[in-house]
Amino acid sequence: MRFQLTEDQKALRDGVRGLLAGRFGRAALRAAVEAPGLDRTLWRELGAAGFFALRLPEAEGGVGLGLPEAVLAFEEAGRFLLPGPLVATHLAAGEVAGAATGETVVTAVHGGLVEWLTQADVVRGDTAGAEPLRSVDPLTPLHRVPGTAEPAPLVMLLTAAEQLGTAARTCELAVQHARTREQFGQPIGAFQAVKHLCAEMLVRVETARVAVYAAAVTADPLDIAAARLLADEAAVRGTRDCLQVHGGMGFTWESDVHLYLKRAWVRTQRGESVTESEERLARELLSGTG
Amino acid sequence: MDLTRTPEEEEFRAGLRTWLAKALPSLPPKPSPDDWPARRAYDLGWQRMLYDAGYAGLHWPLDAGGRGATPTQHLIFLEETEKAGAPYVGANFVGLLHAGPTIAAEGTPEQRARWLPPVLRGEEVWCQGFSEPDAGSDLAALRTRAWRDGDDYVVSGSKIWTSHAEVADWCELLVRTDPAAPKHRGISWLALRMDAPGVTVRPLRTLAGSTEFAEVFLDDVRVPVAHRVGAENDGWRVTMVTLSFERGTAFVGEVVACRRVLGELAREAHRNGRWDDPVLRRHLGRLNAEFRALWRLTQWNVSEAQSTGGVPGVGGSVFKLRYSHARQELYDAAAEVLGPDAADLGREWTLDRLSSLSYTIAAGTSQIQRNIVAERILGLPKGR
Numbered sequence: 243m244r245f246q247l248t249e250d251q252k253a254l255r256d257g258v259r260g261l262l263a264g265r266f267g268r269a270a271l272r273a274a275v276e277a278p279g280l281d282r283t284l285w286r287e288l289g290a291a292g293f294f295a296l297r298l299p300e301a302e303g304g305v306g307l308g309l310p311e312a313v314l315a316f317e318e319a320g321r322f323l324l325p326g327p328l329v330a331t332h333l334a335a336g337e338v339a340g341a342a343t344g345e346t347v348v349t350a351v352h353g354g355l356v357e358w359l360t361q362a363d364v365v366r367g368d369t370a371g372a373e374p375l376r377s378v379d380p381l382t383p384l385h386r387v388p389g390t391a392e393p394a395p396l397v398m399l400l401t402a403a404e405q406l407g408t409a410a411r412t413c414e415l416a417v418q419h420a421r422t423r424e425q426f427g428q429p430i431g432a433f434q435a436v437k438h439l440c441a442e443m444l445v446r447v448e449t450a451r452v453a454v455y456a457a458a459v460t461a462d463p464l465d466i467a468a469a470r471l472l473a474d475e476a477a478v479r480g481t482r483d484c485l486q487v488h489g490g491m492g493f494t495w496e497s498d499v500h501l502y503l504k505r506a507w508v509r510t511q512r513g514e515s516v517t518e519s520e521e522r523l524a525r526e527l528l529s530g531t532g
Numbered sequence: 533m534d535l536t537r538t539p540e541e542e543e544f545r546a547g548l549r550t551w552l553a554k555a556l557p558s559l560p561p562k563p564s565p566d567d568w569p570a571r572r573a574y575d576l577g578w579q580r581m582l583y584d585a586g587y588a589g590l591h592w593p594l595d596a597g598g599r600g601a602t603p604t605q606h607l608i609f610l611e612e613t614e615k616a617g618a619p620y621v622g623a624n625f626v627g628l629l630h631a632g633p634t635i636a637a638e639g640t641p642e643q644r645a646r647w648l649p650p651v652l653r654g655e656e657v658w659c660q661g662f663s664e665p666d667a668g669s670d671l672a673a674l675r676t677r678a679w680r681d682g683d684d685y686v687v688s689g690s691k692i693w694t695s696h697a698e699v700a701d702w703c704e705l706l707v708r709t710d711p712a713a714p715k716h717r718g719i720s721w722l723a724l725r726m727d728a729p730g731v732t733v734r735p736l737r738t739l740a741g742s743t744e745f746a747e748v749f750l751d752d753v754r755v756p757v758a759h760r761v762g763a764e765n766d767g768w769r770v771t772m773v774t775l776s777f778e779r780g781t782a783f784v785g786e787v788v789a790c791r792r793v794l795g796e797l798a799r800e801a802h803r804n805g806r807w808d809d810p811v812l813r814r815h816l817g818r819l820n821a822e823f824r825a826l827w828r829l830t831q832w833n834v835s836e837a838q839s840t841g842g843v844p845g846v847g848g849s850v851f852k853l854r855y856s857h858a859r860q861e862l863y864d865a866a867a868e869v870l871g872p873d874a875a876d877l878g879r880e881w882t883l884d885r886l887s888s889l890s891y892t893i894a895a896g897t898s899q900i901q902r903n904i905v906a907e908r909i910l911g912l913p914k915g916r
Binding site: 246437450528 | 533534535536537538541604607794795797798799802807810813814816817818820821822824825826828829831832834835836838839847850853854899901902903905906907909910911912913914915
């Protein structure tokens, strides 16, 4: 047992982080918020970098890596708040022509919602009767669908990885702010009330991290259900605490915190409901294999 | 990232399982929690069985008399012994997890030869003399004094919350040897004989009704200078080594136990009808996620220790914070399952619920752990 990132996995993570930092840094994020729309050039660049074809076998033109590597890439996407139907396109690689290279943008019905319905080239699932919503997340256009699709564990796992990235990033943002923002003649991070908020954020991030990574290794549906619960918690509570640490500034449109928080909220709706994940994990206790 | 065991690790697990299946039926009945001498005998007897089978001090280095097992093997040991219902480390806690590893890391060859074998053989019990009435969470504010007098230190002061003090042979004792130095310096780490003249133990009754720990009064107690581990006034550094052991590995077996209890809770709820409450079911489901993650965190920390080859890091604080709260939540859920029976002190889960209250306090309160995480991991400024 060696439950740590390998050197190759660290290099992959750093590579994706470098790519996204150069291509979708803060300025690009804010520009996207002001002019929402799918950046197809960026989509093709992601395709060229192997983001969508990561798990496709090399014989089929893919990168030939596994779920743990995909999870690391999606964690970085969550860290940068990369917009678009990333999970659906990744899962369509090898099944929908052009998805692997980023030429085709694929979306899918996840739970009762479809993201980026009108911008995507291909939609998977039944979208009959889809109604547009005024999405809470300025960077995720949404439609509501009457039926629900069968929840796919991999949708939940990759979403959990994005939640993890968002949780880790908002913890860093809170800590940066707490170190530099001065009140009462000292950085607010010197106050225990603020310090303890930040410490709890990190504890949630690290607990979610091991749950998500372990689920990527085992691909076990129960491990995935557990990972999604902890990653949702880390992201939703973490972004809220980050907003709290930012004080009044955190409640403004200019601060990025609300963007992380809103995306985290939207992601909790993907795959099976939180209630169903909890019920599934409860049932497992009765089986005695827990 | 790899969660599979190597063939060697699986072989180790199989051997351990076979031995446990044979050894456990020969154990004497568990003594009453209030009978300290019987508890000591029981815990030492189990340690002796481990020693004879070659499982004593599994994670200790070979040159300290241990087995030099990998952290993964240690994890397997804790997992399998707990699953088999083997006795907990009990009165051997401080010796095996604390004082022993500290002496192994910091002691002289003579000190290692004197103190380590009796711990492994189940002959001597250690207790921990760190906390004081006026210095609990602020450990470095300790005031127990030690003056040099020839080849001895003369020690006066008092210690508190000392588990197993009544039956301990030795105490890992922190004393102030230089009162003029800043509080983190001027501290030394001594091995104190509990039967030395001037040592008085007064048991303290806990809120659970039992005497789990004691106050220890030290009145001009003579401790040979040769019983100091590490340099004079360097005890704080030695202590940090000790505490990192405590926070890094002390709760591993308990996570396995909590997962077992959680399954028992679900089956009890199913039996008594409480299972029909969806709020309770969801709560239990969430706790399942929680303890699965805590087990993964354990595997992560153990793997990290294995790759750095050293002392567990501050990641232990992250684990301790999450685990201590999860354990309290587990027994709150047990009370929901029990209903009116949760008021019955005769129920094991009620007693466990009471003792779980100590987890967010012992070995550094949650508030202290959060300061450690915030300051040492996140780099936030120290408060005034």
